Amino acid sequence: MVPEQVSAGLTFDERVERGRAARRTTPLEALAELDTSGPRDPIVLLEKQSESRVPQLVPVRHGRMSSSPFAFYRGAALVMADDLSRSPNSGLHTQLCGDAHLSNFGIFATPERRLAFDVNDFDETYPGPFEWDVKRLVASLAVAARENDFTGKQRKRITRACAAEYRETMLAQAERGNLAVWYSHIEPTAEMEDLRDELDSSTKKRTRKLLAKSRHRDSLQALERLTEVVDGERKIVSLPPLIVPIEEVFADADADRIYDELRGRIREYRATLRWDHRVLQDQFEFVQAARKVVGVGSVGTRAWILMFRGKDDDDPLFLQAKEAQRSVLAGYVDGPAFANEGERIVDGQRLMQAASDIFLGWQQGPGTIDGVRRDFYLRQLRDGKGSAVVEAMSPTGMTMYGRLCGRALAYAHARSGDRIAIAEYLGSGPEFDEAVAAFAEAYAKQNARDHAALLAAIEQGRVTARTGI
Template sequence: MNSTAISADQGSATSAQPYRTVEERRADGRAARERLAPRDLGDLASDVDDSSQRDPTALLLQQAQTRVAELVPIRHGRMARTPFTFYRGAALVMSDDLSRSASSGLTVQLCGDAHLSNFGFFATPERRLAFDVNDFDETYPGPFEWDIKRLAASLAVAAFDNGLTRKEAKRVARACATEYREAMTAQAGKGTLAAWYTHAEPSERLTEVRDLVGASATKSMRLQIKKAWRRDSLQALSKLTTVVDGEVRFVSAPPLIVPVEDVVPDRDLSTVYDELQGRLAEFRETMAPRHRVLLDKFEFVRMARKVVGVGSVGTQAWVLLFRGKDDGDPLLLQAKEAQASVLARYLPGPDFTSEGERVVNGQKIIQAVSDVFLGWQSGIGFDGVYRHFYLRQLRDAKGSVPIETLDAVALSVYGRVCGRVLAYGHARSGDSVAVAEYLGSTDEFDRAIGRFAVAYADRNARDHAAFVAAIDRGAVPATADH
């Protein structure tokens, strides 16, 4: 790790931080500029250009060793589809690359995997629709620029995948950086509570994002909002379950959906569910007391293993079905395995007794509002391995923008919205005054991030090609799924 790395104490959101005046915080930002000028954020470390110093495929195979063996080929097959799907699964590769570069030393709670597809819509407890980061498997404290670099590079990768020119890709990434910088400056100028509560709420009037979109983009956004509201437990229930002998059961479509009774066919089913009830009791204790009351109104019915996403494939992910008043009143929770963040091997930070707790705490810091069912649980799995999990609703008005359909204008709009909400999250967990001072009022930072994004997109394309070649020669197991 480079010499400007953050200290472990800075990375802990649980340890009390001394009060600092606004001028002292600005001085921190100026000191960071002395360590690393914003224009230098556009550089890729020279040593990572030497193929002898990096092997992305080897890193991914190393990561696969802790995953469910039968699912790893699916992960590799999904990553091989396009440079963008490869990028989605290669958070470890980029973390390795970023660790070789100098750091600003300005610490925030990182999303850790802030690519375009990890942003989206979800319902708040107040039943309003928010737009925010929605995946926190890799969340960890670290230099703020690691997240914005990953986000901007994902824009450039998506731009190339969508057939845009190099100039257009750089412009899209730069617009994202501009929005991040301006949003961070605005947050630094607000009162502490006002900054904490700021979030993007794309209601019917598109209040927080309306100024970013034109007429056509606004129409598209409204369409996505309508779709998001239809994505709830009832909609998921119709796709994931069937009725057998009058009982609701998960469909069996291995290896993508496998009921728990098929995962452990040699075990007595009643014993398995008794064990699961005990684990749910442990999960319940990590919830806020008022939310436990809500959970207690539901009866646990069934569970199945479900393959999700791209980068997460191979980690254990389960979907749990609960019944409220009757079968027409379902609750679906997702229990997702939380392994150590890919950032943890490169950045100092706090120790957690549970990786699930790390994910939940990070999510609650970064998001303005979070799922009421968030919690965690750890224990020995059916395979005899001690694993960490976090739980959340599977669907609660969740929606995302289809990246592959976006032209240059729409991609720029979407990137700006993502850049804005990323700044909101960073301002909650870090020092917005220091970061804003570091970013400055010129476009120096914006240009640097735009330059970095297209350069890294080129590198990602080469990594993807090498990965596909390794699959073709049989060095990497991969299976295409649909």
């Protein structure tokens, strides 16, 4: 899983020369280029993705993506990967998130029950040029800033600050030892509360509320929100199409047979956990499963919630089993193939995150009805998770939040990539910041055109959308 071009066997000076050679081959100013002159149809790419998704949910995905340019951007990782593949790249590879937009960073609880701020979505993780993640992140800031009606100067300040934070953090990581780099992380309980003092009063309130809310997002909260007591038994609620108990999804099938199959799959998943975590997982009894629609880009992939009971009904565990499809980057970068895409996601997450969910694992098996073999990864449904409301950010707040994301991304990249070569490529001047900011502004405009193309396709009947869900 680790990118092949890491530093194994190279001296410090050789790693420095790698960075310099990459800069000679692809000057920093080349990173500003956006080539959309060739054949390009984002709607075709979205339709291609839809072929492997649950047909009834595809219109929900299109409806969510149609709601705004930022919502479109969130669901268009494949479109951007296609565009990035035609742009100059550094050739310096690291483990990528693959979908490092602003809303895929946030707060979650570590195994030590402390809150951490980090990348929190890895469905598209794959090795590739480090700047692809940076461009995805910085362009998301440009898209969100346009949507919030920020001025051109404000947008430039925001995007340059994020790129600068990434660069400066990578330069600092290049000076540190391997263990120090591996343990680097952001603690929002300290850093985000310090950040509060830099923000306006309304943003301070939202930050405090976000931290407080994240501390209480756990299986007990999920129990309250996602279940009800029916005839004395705790059951997952039915709110189609967003939440549908498995007994309703496969109404014509034998429920006992379905649950026997699920218990077998849970045993297979259990084998991918660390031994001590298996001991903990064994203490929970599987109760019920339901299909649950999640996110924007993920809508239509098969996502299930699994409810377990601990010592009693007030001691729940909720896991999410999410379908793992091929990374959108895999078609554009020479890289490894995987027997299980769920394992790809789990390995990438463990590599990039400072601390990962103790219940993170994977499974593979044929569909209950159609027999199609699919890959899944599993994690806790809620474990202190929280993310900022991008639409409510002020220019100052978005600048600060963007810098926080840029730092977290640099920490993640430094763990698997050649941080010394990347730092040498980035340099100590602002050229990288300016190039990526220019790319981001250009891409935000392209994204607006792509969003308009989706609206036109819906209007023409080419694409079916279901809004308001």
